[in-house]
Amino acid sequence: MIVHRMESLPFCPAGVGAQDTLEMIAFEEVGPHVMEGVLRVRRKGVWYPILKGVPSFLTGALRPDLRNFCALHGLELPADPDTSLPAIEQAKTTTTFSDKWRRFKSYGLEPAHQEFLFGWYCKKFGLRDREALIAFYRDRGRILEVGPGSGFNTRFIAQHCRGTVYALDISDAAFTTFENTRDLPNCTVVQADLMDAPFPDKYFDLIVADGVLHHTPNTRNAVRSLYHKLKPGGQLFFYVYKRMGPARQFCDAHIRERFGELSPDQCYAACEGMTELGRELSRLKATVTLTRPIDVLGIPVGTHDVQRLIYYNFLKCFWNESFDFDTNNMVNFDWYHPHHAWQHTVEEVAAWLNELGVKDYHFNDANPNGISVLAVKSES
Numbered sequence: 001m002i003v004h005r006m007e008s009l010p011f012c013p014a015g016v017g018a019q020d021t022l023e024m025i026a027f028e029e030v031g032p033h034v035m036e037g038v039l040r041v042r043r044k045g046v047w048y049p050i051l052k053g054v055p056s057f058l059t060g061a062l063r064p065d066l067r068n069f070c071a072l073h074g075l076e077l078p079a080d081p082d083t084s085l086p087a088i089e090q091a092k093t094t095t096t097f098s099d100k101w102r103r104f105k106s107y108g109l110e111p112a113h114q115e116f117l118f119g120w121y122c123k124k125f126g127l128r129d130r131e132a133l134i135a136f137y138r139d140r141g142r143i144l145e146v147g148p149g150s151g152f153n154t155r156f157i158a159q160h161c162r163g164t165v166y167a168l169d170i171s172d173a174a175f176t177t178f179e180n181t182r183d184l185p186n187c188t189v190v191q192a193d194l195m196d197a198p199f200p201d202k203y204f205d206l207i208v209a210d211g212v213l214h215h216t217p218n219t220r221n222a223v224r225s226l227y228h229k230l231k232p233g234g235q236l237f238f239y240v241y242k243r244m245g246p247a248r249q250f251c252d253a254h255i256r257e258r259f260g261e262l263s264p265d266q267c268y269a270a271c272e273g274m275t276e277l278g279r280e281l282s283r284l285k286a287t288v289t290l291t292r293p294i295d296v297l298g299i300p301v302g303t304h305d306v307q308r309l310i311y312y313n314f315l316k317c318f319w320n321e322s323f324d325f326d327t328n329n330m331v332n333f334d335w336y337h338p339h340h341a342w343q344h345t346v347e348e349v350a351a352w353l354n355e356l357g358v359k360d361y362h363f364n365d366a367n368p369n370g371i372s373v374l375a376v377k378s379e380s
Contacts, residue, residue, distance in 0.1 A: 011190075013048065013057050013198040016041050024050070027073060033182060038075070047075070053178045057192040061087040062094060062170065090193070092339035093215050094171045099264040101149055101173035104330055108152025109180065116322040118156070124210070124239055124372040126364040134160045140205045144168060146194050146226065147212025151177030157208075158187040166199070168192050194222060201228045209238040211370075214342040220352045227356055232379045242371045243343040245298030247314050252336075252343075255316075259336040267337045268329060275329040278319030281307035312368045346371055 011022055020041050028036040030053075037050040049056050049069055056064060063078065070077050101107075108117050118130055127133050137143065141163040148154040148167040154177055158165040167177050167189045174191035181187040192198050194209070195216065207230055213222040219240055230236055243249070259267050286306040293301050299313055311317055318331040335341065346363060349371055353361050361375035 010200055010203060011039065011055065011057075011198045012200055013046075014196045016046065026050075032185070036069075038073075047078070051191075052175045053182065053189075054174045055190050056174075057190060057196070057198045058170065059196075061091045062193060089339055090170070090217055096264065096338045097149075097170075097215070098172035100330060100334065101171065101176045104327065105150055105176050105180070107150040107327060107330075109150065109155075112322045113327075114152070114156075116320060117152070120366065121153070121210075123366040124364055124370075125237065125374060126362060126372075137161045137206075139163075142166070142204045143206045143208065144197075144199070144204045144226075144229065146197075146207065146209040147173070147215075148177045148189075149173050151180040151189075153208070153210070154187060154189075155181050155184065158184045161186065163205070164188070166190065166204075168194060168197060170194065195225050197225065197229055199229055202231050204229055205231055205234045207234070207236045209236075211239050211241075213238055214240045214344070215338050215340045217340060219342050219344060220348075223352050224356065227358075227377065230377045232377055234377050236375045236377065237373065239366070239370050239372045240349065241341065241343040242369050243345050244369055245313050247297050248312070249343075251315050256336050256341065260339060262337070264333075264337065268333050271329050271332040271336065274315060274317045274332050275319065275325065277315075278307060278311065278317035278328065278332075279325070281310060281317065282319040282321070344371060349373060 016022065023040050023042060024034060024037055025040060026034040026037040028034070033053045034050050035053045038047045039050065039055055040047040049066060051064065051069070058064065059078075066077060069075070108114065118133060122129060122133050125133065125136060127136060137157050137160045140161050143157055143161055143163065143165045145154050145157065145165065145167045146169075148169055150173070151167060154165060154167040158181060163186065165187045167174070167181070167187065169177060169191060170193050174189050178189040181189065190198060194212070207226050209226060213219045216222040223238065227236060244252070259270055262270060284306060287303050288306060288309065289303045290299065290301050293299060297313060299309070307317070307319065316332055316335045319328050353373070353375055357378055358375050359378060361373060364372040364374065366372045
C-alpha cells in the first residue's frame with residue numbers, strides 16, 4: 001500500500017472543505033496510473049474508490065457496487081443516504097449510457113467517424129474548419145468535458161491543448177474514456193455526477209457539455225451547476241435537444257414510453273427497423289420541394305432530402321454512411337432508451353442564461369434538432 005498526497009489534483013468533493021487534506025492510497029499501480037485505490041479525507045473518515053484507473057465520486061443510488069472492493073481491501077461499506085426519486089431516476093439513465101459506452105468503445109476514434117464528428121463540432125462552435133477548432137483549444141489552461149462517451153473528443157482536446165483536460169462522466173463511460181486517453185499526461189478522468197462535480201468553483205477556462213445536460217433530471221439546473229465551475233471570462237459550450245414539431249413530439253413520446261421499458265439488448269433490436277428505414281431513405285437520394293410551409297407541423301418551404309424530412313419532422317431514423325449499421329443504430333437507441341431526454345426551445349435556453357447574468361452568448365445553427373450554445377461568463 002502506497003500513500004500519496006494530493007496537492008497536485010484539484011478534487012474537492014461535496015462536504016470536503018479547503019482545510020481538509022485529501023490523500024490517495026494506492027493498492028495497484030500501472031506506470032503513472034493508480035488503477036485501484038482510495039481517495040481519503042482522513043479528518044472526516046470519508047473515502048472514495050479508484051476503480052480501473054478512475055476516481056469515483058458517486059454516492060447513494062449512483063454508487064457502484066463496492067462489496068467485493070471493500071472485502072478485498074478491508075474497508076467498511078459507505079452509507080447510502082440518497083435514495084430519493086431523482087437519484088433513482090438518474091441511475092436509470094446512467095444504466096443506458098454505461099451499456100452504450102461498453103459496447104461502442106471506438107466510437108469517434110476511427111478516421112471516417114472523425115471527419116464527420118469534428119466537422120459537426122466546428123458547426124456547433126461556429127468555427128470555419130478543423131484548424132480553427134484546434135486553435136480554439138490550444139491556449140486553454142484547464143478544460144472540463146462533461147459526458148465524454150468514448151473519450152474521442154477528450155483525446156482530441158488533450159492532444160491540442162497546452163493545459164490540462166479533465167473528463168467527467170456519471171456512467172461507465174468514464175472507464176472507456178480513461179482507456180482511450182491513458183497515454184496522455186495532461187488528461188484526467190473522473191466518475192461523478194455533474195450536479196456535484198468534484199472541482200472548485202471558478203476553476204475552468206472552458207467547459208464542454210455536448211449532448212449530455214438534457215439527460216439529467218433538470219437541464220436548467222445542470223447548466224447552472226457547470227456555470228459555477230467556470231472562471232470569470234471562461235466559456236461554456238453546451239448542446240441540448242431542441243423541441244421538435246408536434247408530429248415528431250408525438251412519435252418520440254410514443255416510442256420512448258415503450259422502448260424505455262426494454263432492456264438495452266431489446267431496445268437495440270427494436271431500433272433496427274428505424275435504422276434500416278433511415279438507411280434506405282438516405283440511399284434513395286430523393287428530394288421534394290415545398291413551395292408552401294406546413295406551419296402546423298413546423299415544416300418550412302424549400303427543397304428537402306426525403307430522409308431528412310422524415311428524420312426531422314416525424315421519426316428518429318438516423319443514418320450516416322460514415323458509420324456502420326450498429327453505430328447508426330446506436331444513435332437511434334441513444335435517443336429513445338434514456339430515462340431522461342428533455343427537449344427545449346431557444347427561448348427557454350436564453351432565459352436560463354439571462355437568469356445567470358450572461359451577457360455574451362451565441363446560438364450556432366448546427367442542425368434543426370439541437371441547440372448549440374457558446375456562452376462567456378461575466379468578469380464581475
